[in-house]
Amino acid sequence: MEVKARAPGKIILSGEHAVVHGSTAVAASIDLYTYATISFPTAENDDSLKLQLKDVALEFSWPIGRIKEALSNLGAPSSSTPTSCSIESVKSISALVDEQNIPEAKIALASGVSAFLWLYTSIRGFKPATVVVTSDLPLGSGLGSSASFCVALSAALLALSDSVNVDAQHQGWSMFGEPDLELLNNWAFEGEKIIHGKPSGIDNTVSTYGNMIKFRSGNLTRITSKMPLKMLVTNTKVGRNTKALVAGVSVSERTLRHPNAMSFVFNAVDSISNDLANIILSPAPDDVSITEKEEKLEELMEMNQGLLQCMGVSHASIETVLRTTLKYKLASKLTGAGGGGCVLTLLPTLLSGTVVDKVIAELESCGFQCLIARIGGNGVEICIGGSS
Ligand SMILES: Nc1ncnc2c1ncn2[C@@H]1O[C@H](COP(=O)(O)OP(=O)(O)O)[C@@H](O)[C@H]1O
Ligand SMILES: C[C@@](O)(CCOP(=O)(O)O)CC(=O)O
Ligand SMILES: [Mg+2]
Structure with a gap:
């Protein structure tokens, strides 16, 4: 058995x-x-x-x-x-x-x-x-x-x-x-x-x-996305440990040192997440409305990344991914605990396959590893x- x-x-x-x-x-x-x-x-x-x-x-x-x-x-x-x-x-x-x-x-x-x-x-x-x-x-x-x-x-x-x-x-x-x-x-x-x-x-x-x-x-x-969502995941391959990032060197200690400032940061993130969920949940009947929603998502991802930087959990390797994807006008943010690890890049629906191939090739030439994740599922x- x-x-x-x-x-x-x-x-x-x-x-x-x-x-x-x-x-x-x-x-x-x-x-x-x-x-x-x-x-x-x-x-x-x-x-x-x-x-x-x-x-x-x-x-x-x-x-x-x-x-x-x-x-x-x-x-x-x-x-x-x-x-x-x-x-x-x-x-x-x-x-x-x-x-x-x-x-x-x-x-x-x-x-x-x-x-x-x-x-x-x-x-x-x-x-x-x-x-x-x-x-x-x-x-x-x-x-x-x-x-x-x-x-x-x-x-x-x-x-x-x-x-x-x-x-x-x-x-x-x-x-x-x-x-x-x-x-x-x-x-x-x-x-x-x-x-x-x-x-x-x-x-x-x-x-x-x-x-x-x-x-x-x-x-x-539980939320059900009303729009297609395609994300490129780039693994910087820089190792880190979630426990240390959550408790030790960064976020919690920074919160103790600057409680007021950090509470505004956390409130801003709360609004960003709620806005992001509302966008994903609202109907997108045609390509124009999908593109509009994708642009709003990109903006929110960039704002969230800025606040993660503010919390002290970004990393030089993450910044390299951000700079590289921005050259192709693509928005990215770290995902998970940060300090290395993986970065998400939104791949808009109308983005050509050639651009996706180029950005992946450039990221991989930096020693990173890319994959396109299927989102959702059991x-x-x-x-x-x-x-x-
Ligand atoms: N397949 C696995 N085999 C052994 N340990 C694992 C496995 N998956 C996770 N772990 C444990 O989880 C830790 C990684 O967790 P964490 O630092 O939270 O990163 P993440 O959850 O983002 O992958 C590993 O160091 C190990 O202790
Ligand atoms: C940083 C945190 O928000 C996510 C950590 O995710 P991961 O272990 O890096 O995959 C911690 C948590 O929510 O427990
Ligand atoms: Mg974990």
């Missing part, structure tokens, strides 16, 4: 960082996924929990007895009640992760491994299994790999519990029902907290529900039997 879940990555069209401080943000799922597969030991004597992270070529194995000993305070698992990892459990889990000697160059992965251990033991308890994770997403680049990792794991784990309804006879990928999605999203948020420190919840929510959402203070509004899905 094998259970496989997949959860999409995301782009944030407007409002990253400010959303952590209570502003509205708009995000959409993209057709790049993280997959989590759980299978059970065949050998009777295999009493261990194994985690294989294929993208980073790392494998971990813990004897179940060792996990039980470290997390003896946990009690019976309660998959229907998402629970935060206590300070005491954080310490015990860190000890379990430290014992695995992750190479220094890959130490950023330790938080993901900790999130895995918390989700696994809280939802499934102390049972042996092998969990394999693979992803289409670049890790740590602003496309929400951490959230899709937590959503895919929560989905696969919950599918094996009594807390959700899954149709074991269904062939191929299937979606969860509404109450199950809420439970799964809340669990994924607990994992995302371990990776990010202080997440807003937008990434796990859009990965869970898919399509496009407006998000503010933990509440989501959120998390499950496949029992693992044939897909």
Whole structure:
């Protein structure tokens, strides 16, 4: 028996960082996924929990007895009640992760491994299994790999519990029902907290529900775009860590130093996100109105980028992408935590394919990697039997 879940990555069209401080943000799922597969030991004597992270070529194995000993305070698992990892459990889990000697160059992965251990033991308890994770997403680049990792794991784990309804006879990928999605999203948020420190919840929510959402203070509004939206995603390949950008060096510290100024910045972002959502939601019956709306979106993206710069999360590589796309009269903004990572560029409907090819060629000549993301699409899905 094998259970496989997949959860999409995301782009944030407007409002990253400010959303952590209570502003509205708009995000959409993209057709790049993280997959989590759980299978059970065949050998009777295999009493261990194994985690294989294929993208980073790392494998971990813990004897179940060792996990039980470290997390003896946990009690019976309660998959229907998402629970935060206590300070005491954080310490015990860190000890379990430290014992695995992750190479220094890959130490950023330790938080993901900790999130895995918390989700696994809280939802499934102390049972042996092998969990394999693979992803289409670049890790740590602003496309929400951490959230899709937590959503895919929560989905696969919950599918094996009594807390959700899954149709074991269904062939191929299937979606969860509404109450199950809420439970799964809340669990994924607990994992995302371990990776990010202080997440807003937008990434796990859009990965869970898919399509496009407006998000503010933990509440989501689903939105359906009334216009075609094509985005070029440029990965600067400059690595960074969301936790550090959210909490440490930049936004939160700047907010402490300049609370009034930053509250105006966050309010401006809130208005930009609401305006952006209204434009996307209003009907566009012909090419002229689509072009008008695209011009307004471009302006809002540029304004949002200016405010992200103001928050201190831009980067020289991001500025290079902005300058390059501007040469072709295209508007761009960073997406996700910034500090490197990915940049979004709106590709207007009437833009010729030749211009798109030229801008991509110029960006790639700078060492960046471009992709055109399909926006929207399903959120998390499950496949029992693992044939897909
Ligand atoms: N496929 C994966 N395999 C292992 N760890 C992952 C995977 N996807 C995400 N992670 C965890 O999430 C972290 C990256 O999250 P983050 O810094 O928030 O960037 P982003 O969410 O933009 O990709 C990684 O360092 C790792 O801990
Ligand atoms: C910066 C932030 O708004 C988005 C982070 O996205 P990512 O981890 O960089 O993909 C943080 C959050 O909302 O939790
Ligand atoms: Mg993340």
